[in-house]
Amino acid sequence: MTTFNEGKLYIDGRLRDAAGGATYEDIDPWTGQVFGHAADASAEDMEEAIAAARRAFDDTDWSTNHALRREMVVKLGERLQANRDRLVPLAQHELGSALGAALGPQVDGPLSYWNELITMFDAFEWEKNMGQRVSYGVTNDRLVVREPVGVVGAITPWNVPFYIAVGKVVPALLAGCTVILKAAPETPLINALMGELAHEAGFPAGVFNVVTAKDPVLTGEMLVTDKRVDLISFTGSTGVGKRIMEKGAATLKRVFLELGGKSANILLDDTPDFATAVAHSIVCFHAGQGCAISTRLLVPRSRYEEAVAVLEHTYAAYAGVWGKIDDPTNVMGPVISARQRDRVMGYIETGKAEGARLIAGGNVATDKGDGYFIEPTCFVDVTSDMTIAREEIFGPVLVVIPFEDDDDAVRIANDSDYGLSGGVQSADRERAMKVARRMRTGTIGVNGGSWSSPDMPFGGYKQSGVGREWGLEGFEEYLETKSIGIAA
Template sequence: MTATQDTERSGAGPSALPHHPLIIGGEKVDTDDKLEIIDPSNGEVVATAACGTAEHIDRAVEAAQRAFDGGDWSRATPAERADVLRKMSTLLGERLEDIVELEILGNGATIRQATGFHVGYCAPHLEYFADLAARYEFERPGPRAQFPTLGQSSVRREPIGVVGAIAPWNFPLLLSLWKWAPALAVGNSVVLKPDEKTPLSALALAEIALECGMPPGVFNVVPGIGADAGSRLASHPGVGKIGFTGSTAVGREVMRLASGTVKAVTLELGGKSPAVVLDDADLETTVDGVLYGCMLYSGQVCESMTRLLVPREREQEFVDRLVERASTIQLGDTRDWETDMGPLVSAKQQERVLGYIESGRAEGATVALGGGVPDGERFTHGYWVEPTIFTGVRNDMRIAQEEIFGPVLSVIAYDDEDEAVAIANDTEYGLAASVWSADNQRALEIADRIRAGSVWINDAHQINCAVPFGGYKQSGTGRELGPDALDAFTEVKGIHLDLSGSRDARPYDVLLSHAGD
């Protein structure tokens, strides 16, 4: 049974919309309130999902804790857990088309992009976490003590218990997987709250997990409104760790809520990433790379390269080429393989982006391309914004400082490399950056000076599951992916074994005399 078929229908008759319940304790759970899943390309409701509340989060945490205490997953061998994750990876690959459809129903990604990135990355990333789990060092010997007595220590890594994951709408499956997969790999139970606009692919994955042999209650998915379900998950005393991806403003609130029970947090937040072009950069390659870095998924990527820093003497040729190439970006049907760029995710996001475009004009920047809703009948419905390029941008403008999350590129001219680095670092964010040059050594030297968690040279959006990902400054705390990704979902325990074999050899007399013996 495919993921799209394994749903219930709301209402009756052939025209009823697909409906998707919560998954709690291995069971489908429906609710009185429903989330409407809206296709951003036309604004139509295409499905519904159950809307979880704080009470459903409580039920899910209880189910997760019971499953953890039961031990079928938490005390399974690493190889057994890895085997289930690999089976999930295989089914993900086999059901790629179904999962892609669920993914793009609510987030407006093009089928080409969703197949290549949104869902296409998921199976290999899950396989990577399975491999980590199989070889993870859960225990290692510590140093042998000689004083005050002979003893041997060991260091263990143990699962935390119940892990909460809060995922965003832009890459709902992949970015949730970066949280639940390493958490499950080391034996935790998970409660995942996907964004209310895009819960369908995560719910399908929960069913795949059960099908692959994951015990009920180990993986629970509760879509809901952030202020209700998300807040409860972040503050819940039964949750020992929160992984969150989203805006910096919401990340601060998640950190505040988590602090009430001093739970660990990993936060992957906003960005305002620079693309630093050096004076020897190849024009055509750099322009295509910068547009890919900025306009992919209509700019709705946290590490999008939305600030282009270009030498003043080459500014005009870069702008001319940018406008020429960006004018060829094809907007249209998200399920057409020829479409390059789709809509924004919601009416609210469209309004936000258009507001930033107006602020750029108001502050004196010049629109070299775009600047509004594209022309044409098909764009009168849905949430469309055309690729937009600003010139004459100062780095103190709102469009250069604040995360727009839309297809808006700000071109900023600089006079020397020191100024370029200063502009690149003049932001509250530090998620990613790129450097473009024909000289690898020069590019590496600039990369060393940029305060960001990822710096890509002559490329963009290079997410490698074997390399840690996360940000400096207000772009977050902690790292996801990479060889140490499982560490964040474990507690470290030291165990000491006395080897002296004698009461007299131990320093008990510091406190207790032998007078009473």
């Protein structure tokens, strides 16, 4: 078994080095120092992975052997659960995740979802008898059959790579597809561990492959442009998603895209315990590196100054709390890299230049160590035409926008290229639901409710993506539908 800071490729049933033994450094965001090394795949390595996945789909019984698929996925889940003590430090040191986040959505969340995905598979209706019907003078027995799409290229992001990998790989494998998992360059090891444990579980050769590479483009574009790959499931930035859709068009490849967000949290004027609701709106979880995090707070103009005062107090109190790697109550650490730190700081400077008022943070937090730390940051007096209100920052930055009434709140929330998530709160549930139904977004929490669970579909409107992950809808992304008519 490899150590948790050393990763290999898993291709065609073998754990191996990249061609020529190439590796690259994996950097710990907490320290800015080398944490481990990962195999640096070449075009030759990806070619082998694609060929193996194609062969496993076309020439073996994987696509039709439901019992084998279930057995292998169950074994992989058991191996991952047994190696939880390796997953958690990877989430901390590779992703820069604080322990409170590592113990939640980064590791324990996806592990806890495993059995529900198996249950969904067990209950799935693979064939539907449509009965007899006369068509063009012929009496037909009719069936609708669900079959796997084929070879899947699953491309994961660096912010929640294990969670996203589970959401892609498990449904795809259960559906009967073969999979090539391409890890984000910044977080190779946590996905490489999945390959190692699949090898231990005895997966058939070529069914599941894991590729890591330093170059963010080469191996990914091979997946997207190769006609032997039938579907791309991608989570990441909207810009890259657009490129995938463009490049995949040449082969009419099916694409699932879960992209960026600029989600709005609306607090209506009758929100119960308004101060607490405002305080809970600060952007701190995983340093704001989450596509579904609500980074726009919309508050009624009649209570605007009250909200600003609460935020000033909350951010001041939080300043001494975050940035502790082993505190299970802490959910905020550094951003992923120096590049991301500089990108977020650029947005903060833009916010200042465009006239937003900074009431908290706004600086690199040098007191937290040598890693990539940015203070929790809050801008008020923001208008919807400002860059910080329109573009996804992907850092610990909250923008606060006042609204006049419910209609104005909906207008501001929908005045975005994105539509991934959001929230609305009111003492009147019916009023909150009326607002929620008008918001153009794929997921939404009402009065503090959560939409996040493995049986609920996740995805966005507009430039937040195409398709759905999780839930029955996510499982069906990996299936084709075949209609069969049989002369009676």
